[in-house]
Amino acid sequence: IDSVVVVDSVPQVGPELEFYIFSDKTINYDSVKNYVFRGFHMHWLEDPDCRDQYSVIYESGEQTAIFSNDSKEPILVEERAVKTYVRWSLKGTYLATFHQRGIALWGGEKFKQIQRFSHQGVSLIDFSPCERYVVTFSPLMDTKEDPQAIIIWDILTGQKKRGFHCESSAHWHIFKWSPDGKCFARMTQDTLSIYEIPSMSLLDKKSLKISGIKDFSWSPGDNIIAFWVPEDKDIPARVTLMQFLSRLEIRVRNLFNVVDCKLHWQRQGDYLCVKVDRTPRGSGIVTNFEIFRMREMKESIIGFAWEPNGGRFAVLHGKSPRINASFYHVKSNGKIDLIKMFDNQQANSIFWSPQGQFMVLAGLRSMNGALVFVDTSDCTIMYIVEHYMASDVEWDPTGRYVVTSVSWWSHKVDNAYWLWTFQGHLVQKNNKDRFCQLLWRQCPPTLLSQEQIKAIKKDLKKYSKIFEQKDRLSQSKASKELVDKRHLMMEEYRRYKDSAIQLYNQQRELRLQLRGGVDTDELDSNVEDWEEEAIEFFISEEIINLGDLM
Amino acid sequence: MKPILLQGHERSITQIKYNREGDLLFSVAKDPIANVWYSVNGERLGTYTGHTGAVCCSFTKSIWNVLTGSADNSCRLWDCETGKQLALLETSSAVRTCGFDFSGNIIMFSTDKQMGYQCFLNYFDLRDPQQIEDNQPYQSVPCNESKITSAVWGPLGEFVIAGHENGEINQYSAKSGEILKTAKEHTKQINDIQSSVDLTMLISASKDCTAKLFDSTSLEHIKTFKTERPVNSAAISPIMDHVVMGGGQEAMEVTTTSTRIGKFEARFFHAAYEEEFGRVKGHFGPINCVAFHPDGKSYSSGGEDGYVRIHYFDPHYFDFELEA
Numbered sequence: 001i002d003s004v005v006v007v008d009s010v011p012q013v014g015p016e017l018e019f020y021i022f023s024d025k026t027i028n029y030d031s032v033k034n035y036v037f038r039g040f041h042m043h044w045l046e047d048p049d050c051r052d053q054y055s056v057i058y059e060s061g062e063q064t065a066i067f068s069n070d071s072k073e074p075i076l077v078e079e080r081a082v083k084t085y086v087r088w089s090l091k092g093t094y095l096a097t098f099h100q101r102g103i104a105l106w107g108g109e110k111f112k113q114i115q116r117f118s119h120q121g122v123s124l125i126d127f128s129p130c131e132r133y134v135v136t137f138s139p140l141m142d143t144k145e146d147p148q149a150i151i152i153w154d155i156l157t158g159q160k161k162r163g164f165h166c167e168s169s170a171h172w173h174i175f176k177w178s179p180d181g182k183c184f185a186r187m188t189q190d191t192l193s194i195y196e197i198p199s200m201s202l203l204d205k206k207s208l209k210i211s212g213i214k215d216f217s218w219s220p221g222d223n224i225i226a227f228w229v230p231e232d233k234d235i236p237a238r239v240t241l242m243q244f245l246s247r248l249e250i251r252v253r254n255l256f257n258v259v260d261c262k263l264h265w266q267r268q269g270d271y272l273c274v275k276v277d278r279t280p281r282g283s284g285i286v287t288n289f290e291i292f293r294m295r296e297m298k299e300s301i302i303g304f305a306w307e308p309n310g311g312r313f314a315v316l317h318g319k320s321p322r323i324n325a326s327f328y329h330v331k332s333n334g335k336i337d338l339i340k341m342f343d344n345q346q347a348n349s350i351f352w353s354p355q356g357q358f359m360v361l362a363g364l365r366s367m368n369g370a371l372v373f374v375d376t377s378d379c380t381i382m383y384i385v386e387h388y389m390a391s392d393v394e395w396d397p398t399g400r401y402v403v404t405s406v407s408w409w410s411h412k413v414d415n416a417y418w419l420w421t422f423q424g425h426l427v428q429k430n431n432k433d434r435f436c437q438l439l440w441r442q443c444p445p446t447l448l449s450q451e452q453i454k455a456i457k458k459d460l461k462k463y464s465k466i467f468e469q470k471d472r473l474s475q476s477k478a479s480k481e482l483v484d485k486r487h488l489m490m491e492e493y494r495r496y497k498d499s500a501i502q503l504y505n506q507q508r509e510l511r512l513q514l515r516g517g518v519d520t521d522e523l524d525s526n527v528e529d530w531e532e533e534a535i536e537f538f539i540s541e542e543i544i545n546l547g548d549l550m
Numbered sequence: 551m552k553p554i555l556l557q558g559h560e561r562s563i564t565q566i567k568y569n570r571e572g573d574l575l576f577s578v579a580k581d582p583i584a585n586v587w588y589s590v591n592g593e594r595l596g597t598y599t600g601h602t603g604a605v606c607c608s609f610t611k612s613i614w615n616v617l618t619g620s621a622d623n624s625c626r627l628w629d630c631e632t633g634k635q636l637a638l639l640e641t642s643s644a645v646r647t648c649g650f651d652f653s654g655n656i657i658m659f660s661t662d663k664q665m666g667y668q669c670f671l672n673y674f675d676l677r678d679p680q681q682i683e684d685n686q687p688y689q690s691v692p693c694n695e696s697k698i699t700s701a702v703w704g705p706l707g708e709f710v711i712a713g714h715e716n717g718e719i720n721q722y723s724a725k726s727g728e729i730l731k732t733a734k735e736h737t738k739q740i741n742d743i744q745s746s747v748d749l750t751m752l753i754s755a756s757k758d759c760t761a762k763l764f765d766s767t768s769l770e771h772i773k774t775f776k777t778e779r780p781v782n783s784a785a786i787s788p789i790m791d792h793v794v795m796g797g798g799q800e801a802m803e804v805t806t807t808s809t810r811i812g813k814f815e816a817r818f819f820h821a822a823y824e825e826e827f828g829r830v831k832g833h834f835g836p837i838n839c840v841a842f843h844p845d846g847k848s849y850s851s852g853g854e855d856g857y858v859r860i861h862y863f864d865p866h867y868f869d870f871e872l873e874a
Contacts, residue, residue, distance in 0.1 A: 414778055431778040486823050486872065493791070493822035496772055500750040500765060510706055514653040521748075523571065523844060 041093050043109040044068075053077060055086050055095060066095070066111065078111045089127040089134075094155070096125055096134070103136055105155060117153045117160075126174075130181035132156065133197070137166060137174065150174060152200060162200035178218050179269070183244070185225065187216050192227065194244055208247070215261065219294065221269020224250070226292075228261040228274070237261070239274050241292060253290055256280075266336055270294055273334035289334030302348055309356035312339070312376055316347055316361075323347055325361050325372075327379050340379035346370035355399035358422045362393050365410055373424030383424025389414060397443045401427070408434040553832060554592035556858035558585040563852030565606050565839050569630075572844040576616065577858050578607045584618050586630070589843060589850070592860060596633050600626055608649040608657075617657055619645030625659045627676075637682050639674070643667045647700050651707035652749070656724065658710050660698040669697035671712065671722055691727035700742050705749035705766055713740025713754055721769060731769040735762055741781065747788040747844055755781040761795050763821065775819045775826075783839040789846030790868070791821040796851050798836020816840055816851050816861075820872055827872060832859055 044053050051068040058065070064082050067074035084097040094105040094114065102118040103125055121140035128134070134153050149166035152175075153159070164186070166174060175184040183203060185194045193207035216227035225244045231237045237258035241251040255261070259277040266272070272292040277285050302323060303316035311330045318324045326341040346363035347370065353359060357377055363370035369390035373383040391410040394403045405417035415435035419428040448456070456463070512519060559579035567576045568589065575589045584598040584607055601620040608617045615636065616628045621644035627637040641661045648659035655677050663669040672687035681688060696716035703710055709721045709730055717736035720729045738757035745752045745766060755761045761784040763773035775784075781797040795817045814836055818828040835854030842849045848862040 416778060431776075489824070490822045493772070496765070503767065504705075504748055504750050507706060511652065514707060520570065 041107045041114070044092070051075070053092075055088065057084075057086065064097070080111075087125055087127075089131045090129050091131050093131050094127075096127075098122060098125075103134070105134070115153075115155055115158050117151070117158070119148075119151055128181055128184070128197075129177050129179065132181070133161065135175050154198075161198070162195075176216070176218055178223055178244070179220055180223065183223075185216065185218070185244075187213055187227075192216060192225070203244075204247075215263060217263040217265060219269040219272070220265050220267060222294070224269075224294070226263050226265070226272055226274075228263070231256075231258060239263075239290065239292075241272070251292060253292075255290070259285060264333070264335055271336045273336070275334055291334065291336070303350045305350040305352055305359075307352050307356045307359075307376065308354050310376075312356075314350045314352070314359065314361075314376075316345075316350060320348075320367075321346075325350075327374075327376055339376070342372075342381070345372065347372065349393065351393045351395060351402070353395050353399035353402075353422060354397055358399065360393055360395075360402055362390065362404070364393070365389070365391050369404070369406075371404060371420075371424070373420075373422070385420075385424055385426065387418050390418075392437070394438060394440055396440050403438050403440075405435065405438055408436050553830075554860040556585075556587055556592050556594075556860065557856070558587070558594055558597075558858075559583070559856045561856055562835070562854040563838050563856060563858055566841050566850050566852045566858055567607055568841055568843055568850075570844060574630075575841075575850055575858070575860065576607050577852055578618065579852075579856065582620070582622070584616070584628075586616075587858075589848070589860060598626075598628050598633050598635075600635050600638075606645065606647050615650075615654075617648050617650060617659075619648040619659050621645070623661075625657075627657075627682075639682065639685055641672075646698060647712075649701065649703055649710075651703045651724070652705065653707055656707060658701065658703065658724070660693075660701055660712065663693075663697040669693040671698060671701070671710065671727070673724055673727075689724070689727045691722055699740050700754075702743050702745050702752060703749075705745075711743060711752060711766060711769070713743045713756075715739045717756060717758065719743070719754060719764065719769065733764060733769045733771060735764075735771045735774075736760070738780075742783040742839065744783070744785050744841070746786040747842075751786060753784040753786050753793055755784040755795060755797070757781075759797075761793065761819075763793070773821060773824055775824055777817060777826075782837060785840045785842045785849070786821070787842050787846050787849075788844055793819050793821050794840050794842065794849055794851075795819065796837025796840040796853075798854070814853065816849075823872055825872060827870065828867075830861060833857065 047068065051070055053066055053068050056065050056067060057063070061083055062081060063079065064084060064086060065079040066077040068077050082097060084099065087096045089096070094107045095111065097104050097106065101120060102116060103122055104116040105114045106112065107114050117134070117136060119136040119138050121138040122136045123139060124137040126135040132155060134155055135150060136153065137150050139149065147163040147165040150164040152161045154161050175186050177184045182197055183194050184197070185192060190209060190211050190213060191207045192210050192213055194203040195201065196203050210227060210229060212229045212232055213227055214230055216225055218225055223244055225242050226239065228239045229237060236254045236256050238255060239253050239261065240249050242249050255276055257278045257280050259279055262275040264273045264275065271294060274290040275287060276290055277287050280286055300319065301315060301317050304313065306313045313328050315326045315328070316323055317326065322343070323345050324341055324343045325345045325347055327339040329337050329339050331337060345361060346367045347361040348367055349362045349364055351360045351362060357375065359374050359376060361372040361374060369387040371385050371387060372381055374380070375382055387404040387406070389406050389411045390404040391407045392405045400422055402420045402422060403417050404420065406414050408415045415433065416429060416431040417435060417438050418426060418430070420426055508521065511521065556577065559577065559581050561580035563577055563579045565578050568574065573589055574595065575587045576584060577587065578584045582601040586595045587593065588595055598616065598618065601618060601624065602622040606619045616630050617625065618628065619625045623641045623643060625639040625641065625645045625648055626635055628635055643664040644662040646660050646662050648657065650657055655675060657674050657676060658671060660671045661667070661669060669692070671691040671693060673689040674681050674687050676682070693714070696714040696718060698712045699715055701710050701712035704721065707724060709723050711719060711721050713719050717734070717738050717740060719733040719740065721731040723730055736754065736756040736758050740754050740756050742755040743752055750766055752764050752766050753761055754764065757780040759777050759780055761775045761781045762771060764771055775793060775795060777795065777797065779797045781795050784793055784795045786793050798814050814833040815829040815831050816837055817826055819826050833851065833853035833855055837851050837853050839852045840849060848860060850858055850860045852858045
C-alpha cells in the first residue's frame with residue numbers, strides 16, 4: 001500500500017483495508033505524513049491450514065500465550081510474560097491487554113503493539129462491532145467537570161473521542177452498539193441516550209426520556225431497540241420495540257403482574273423472545289415467553305407446519321424452482337433457533353409424522369412427486385425417492401408408514417397408492433383402476449400411562465423377539481399360499497400346452513405339405529440348406545504405446 | 551450385456567420383426583423407409599425405399615420376400631436380398647397390418663376406416679399373378695363395426711386372427727371371409743397381436759393395460775397379464791414360459807410425461823403365474839413394439855424415440871425361477 005487518503009483529519013482506512021477515493025473533497029496531505037501504516041492485521045486468517053488462534057493465560061496470570069489450533073498439538077505463536085487480562089476484539093483483529101496505566105492493543109503477525117490508550121485503573125473494556133472504537137471504564141477517574149469514568153477511543157487514530165460519567169459498572173456493557181455500528185446507546189436512570197458515530201454526540205441532541213426503563217437491547221439485525229418498563233401504579237408493565245432513528249414505537253405489548261423481564265434476540269434479529277417472570281396470583285413465580293416475530297419473511301412462504309408432540313416446525317419458503325426448507329427449534333427458554341436449511345428442494349408440502357420427529361417433504365402434482373424423508377432429530381435426509389405425479393401423502397396414525405398416491409382426480413393415468421416405511425423404504429405398490437383417495441383410520445389416544453410406556457420401551461427387546469417370530473411365521477404362510485397357487489397355475493398351463501402340442505404334432509403333415517415338403521418345425525430342421533459364413537466385426541479398440549513395450 | 555442400439559429411423563418405430571432364422575431384424579417406422587439389420591451386431595444390411603407414409607411389415611418364412619403396408623395407401627412386395635420392389639397394390643385407405651400365411655403363397659392386409667372408406671380385410675393369392683396385376687383380392691371382407699388394428703395368420707393358413715379397435719378378436723376364414731370364432735376379453739383397442747413361434751398361441755396387447763394369451767385355434771383365453779399402462783406390444787418367448795410387454799402413455803393424450811432416462815421399460819411376465827419378474831429400462835419414450843428372437847436368447851424393442859434396441863439375455867435370465 002503506498003498511499004492513504006485522509007478526509008477531515010481522519011485517514012480513510014478501515015480494519016478491512018479498504019480505500020475510499022473522494023475526488024471532490026480537499027485532501028489534507030499533512031495528515032498523511034503523520035500516519036504510519038501499521039502492518040497487515042489480517043495475517044492470521046491466511047494460515048494455509050485455516051487454523052484458528054486462541055489466547056491462554058496461565059501460571060496464575062503471569063504468562064500469556066497465543067496458540068494456533070492444530071489438531072495434533074497447539075502451535076505456539078507468541079508468548080509474553082505479562083500479568084494481564086486479555087480481550088479479543090469482535091472480529092479478532094486486536095488483542096487488548098490491561099495495565100495499570102491503560103490498555104494496549106496488539107495485532108498482526110508478530111503481535112506488535114498497534115495502539116495504547118491511557119486510562120488509569122481501567123478495569124473493563126468494550127469493542128465496537130466494527131472494531132473502530134474501544135470503550136474503556138475505570139472507577140477511579142471520574143470528576144464532575146471532566147467525565148473520565150468511561151472513555152471512547154478511536155483505535156485507528158489513537159484519539160480520545162469522548163468521556164462519560166458512569167454511576168456504576170453493574171451493567172457492563174454500558175454501551176450497546178447498534179448492529180450497523182453507526183450508534184451506541186446507554187441507559188441511565190429513566191433515560192436512554194443514543195450517540196452517533198463519529199461525532200459521539202447525542203442523536204437529535206437529546207436523550208430519550210423513558211420513565212422506569214429497566215433494560216434495553218438492540219436488534220442484532222435491524223436498527224430497532226427493545227426495552228421494557230415495569231408496572232407503574234395503574235399502568236401495566238410493557239415491552240416496547242422502537243425504531244430508534246425515527247423514535248417510532250413499532251410494537252408495544254402490555255404485561256401484567258411482572259416481576260422481571262429478560263430480552264433474548266434471535267441471532268439474525270428475526271425473533272425477539274422476552275422471558276417474563278410473573279406472579280399472577282400474587283405468590284409463586286411463573287415464567288412465560290412473549291415472542292415477537294420481526295420479519296415478514298422476504299420470501300413467500302409456501303408451507304408451515306409444527307411438529308406434532310414436539311418443539312420444532314418446518315417452513316417452506318422461496319420461489320419455484322428455488323425452494324428452501326428450513327427447520328426451526330423452539331428451545332425451552334423460548335429462543336428459536338434455525339436448525340438447518342435445505343436449499344433447492346422440489347417441495348411444496350410438509351408432512352410430519354403424527355408422532356413427531358420424522359417427516360416427508362413432498363413436491364406434489366406439478367413437482368412430479370419428489371419425496372424427501374427427513375429425520376429432524378438431527379435434520380438428516382434419510383432417503384430421496386420419487387412417486388411420479390403423486391398427489392397426496394398420508395401418514396398412518398402410528399407414524400410407522402406413509403402412503404403416497406396418485407389420485408385419478410388429479411392425474412388420469414398411473415393411479416395407485418404406494419406404501420413406504422417412515423424411513424423411506426418402499427414396501428408396496430398398489431395399482432387401483434382410477435384410484436381416487438386413501439384415508440387412514442385414526443386411533444383413539446393411548447390408554448397407557450407414561451410409566452407403562454416407559455416400561456414397554458425398556459422391555460422392547462423382549463417384545464421385538466416375539467414380533468419377529470410372528471413375522472417369520474406369517475411370511476412362510478404367505479409364501480406357502482403363493483407357492484400353492486403357482487403350483488396350480490403351472491399345472492393348468494402345462495395341461496393346456498400339452499394339448500396344444502398334441503394338436504401341433506397332428507398337424508405336422510399339413511405343414512410339410514404347405515411348405516412343399518420342407519421341414520421347418522425346428523430352427524435347425526434342415527441344416528443342409530444352410531450356408532455357413534464367417535463374419536468379422538469390430539468389438540473394441542485398444543491403443544498401446546510402443547514406448548510402453550520397451 | 552449392453553444392448554445394441556439401432557439408429558436408422560427419424561420417427562417413432564411402428565413395428566419390428568425377425569425373419570424365421572432370426573439372423574435378420576426388420577424395422578419400420580412412421581418415416582417412409584423400412585430397414586433390415588443383422589441381429590447379431592446391429593449392422594444395417596439395407597433399406598427398402600418406396601413408401602411415403604408410415605408402414606407395417608411382414609416377411610415370408612421360407613421364401614425371401616418382404617411385405618410392407620403403409621399409410622400411403624399401398625401394400626408392397628419386395629425381394630428381401632436385393633431390395634427391389636416386386637409388386638405394388640394400391641388401396642383406398644391406409645394399410646394397417648399385413649402378413650404372409652404359413653405357406654407363403656397368400657397375403658392378407660387390412661385397410662383403415664378413413665375418408666369414407668370402410669375397413670377391409672383383403673386376401674391375395676400370389677400364385678395367381680392376375681390378382682396382383684388387376685389389384686383384385688380374391689376375398690375382401692368388410693368390417694363394419696370396428697376397424698382391424700392388428701392381425702396374424704392362423705397356424706395353417708385357414709384363417710386370419712384379427713384384433714379390433716373395440717377390443718374384440720375374431721377369426722376370419724381365408725376362404726369365405728366369414729367369422730369363425732370371436733373372443734371378447736379386452737375392453738379397449740387391441741394394439742398388437744403376435745403368435746408364438748409355433749403359431750399355437752397368440753398374445754394380444756391392449757390399450758386396457760393388459761396383455762392376454764389365447765389358443766390360436768380355439769381362441770380360448772388362457773392367461774392375463776396386468777400392468778398400469780396401455781400395452782402397445784407383447785411377444786411370447788420361444789423357449790421359456792415368459793412373455794415380454796412394452797407400452798406407455800399415448801403421446802397425444804398426456805401432456806406431461808416423465809422424460810427421465812429409463813422411465814419406459816420392457817416388462818417380463820411369467821406366462822404361467824401371470825407375475826412380473828423383470829424389467830429392462832432404456833427407451834426414452836413409450837415402447838411401440840417388442841419381439842423375441844426365434845431362438846429365445848435375445849429380444850428387441852422399438853420405441854417412440856425412434857430407436858430399436860437389441861438385448862441379449864444374461865445367463866442368469868435362463869436360470870431364473872420363481873419359487874413354486
